Amino acid sequence: MPHAPLTPLLLLLLLGCGEPRARGGGAAAGRPALTTLVLSDGELPSPFVCDGEGCAERALGGFVCDDQTPTAETVVVSGHSLPPMYLGGDAETLAAAIACVNPALVVLDTCYGFSTPLLQALASAGVRARVVGARRQVPGEGLRYGPAFFEAKDAEARAAAVRWGVERTESWVINAEELAVARQEVEAMSPEALTERLQRVHPNLVNVPLGDSGTTALVLVSPERFRRPSSPRRIEATPAGQP
Numbered sequence: 001m002p003h004a005p006l007t008p009l010l011l012l013l014l015l016g017c018g019e020p021r022a023r024g025g026g027a028a029a030g031r032p033a034l035t036t037l038v039l040s041d042g043e044l045p046s047p048f049v050c051d052g053e054g055c056a057e058r059a060l061g062g063f064v065c066d067d068q069t070p071t072a073e074t075v076v077v078s079g080h081s082l083p084p085m086y087l088g089g090d091a092e093t094l095a096a097a098i099a100c101v102n103p104a105l106v107v108l109d110t111c112y113g114f115s116t117p118l119l120q121a122l123a124s125a126g127v128r129a130r131v132v133g134a135r136r137q138v139p140g141e142g143l144r145y146g147p148a149f150f151e152a153k154d155a156e157a158r159a160a161a162v163r164w165g166v167e168r169t170e171s172w173v174i175n176a177e178e179l180a181v182a183r184q185e186v187e188a189m190s191p192e193a194l195t196e197r198l199q200r201v202h203p204n205l206v207n208v209p210l211g212d213s214g215t216t217a218l219v220l221v222s223p224e225r226f227r228r229p230s231s232p233r234r235i236e237a238t239p240a241g242q243p
Contacts, residue, residue: 020055056070076107178211
């Protein structure tokens with residue numbers, strides 16, 4: 001019995017010539033590619049030095065995502081940040097720029113970078129990369145990058161080579177469900193529990209674990225959440241004849 005002729009779509013699928021799947025940011029085929037893209041605030045010189053043609057630096061302000069914007073295996077976020085603002089813009093602006101280049105690894109080389117306003121914005125933008133960053137103020141010379149960051153191929157191994165001084169940084173693959181659980185945990189905390197986990201004041205950043213990953217993120221909490229309910233004032237009766 002003769003076989004029906006293959007349709008063009010079925011033939012493409014059988015030959016493995018279908019449209020390529022993006023890692024998470026939806027990068028378009030045919031765009032130029034970089035190994036590393038440094039996103040900076042355009043004001044402070046980035047301590048991360050780009051070497052070779054595979055690395056470029058772009059200021060977040062005025063960043064345009066189009067068919068000429070290169071994809072990048074790694075994005076390094078470098079510049080001044082203080083949640084909920086990152087590189088002089090909001091978390092959504094930075095997340096959109098990162099999603100545009102579709103990285104496998106994001107390095108938050110910025111103060112208090114490993115914080116949920118940005119992590120949530122990345123998740124909402126469709127980024128599914130591994131993210132590495134610090135929950136503390138980053139020194140002027142930036143994070144430290146060991147040889148494996150430049151030599152290893154695996155994103156997890158490269159992330160492990162990034163350090164805050166001699167201390168390890170947080171490393172985590174974006175997971176929207178773990179972010180939701182962390183947010184619920186913070187919402188249920190008492191003022192005392194929030195104070196115990198406080199990492200920084202003004203803005204108030206609280207340490208909260210992300211699932212069972214062994215990773216801790218900073219959650220931005222409003223000042224009102226730290227106010228303890230006042231006790232009713234007890235009024236004593238004054239004996240007659242006394243002021």
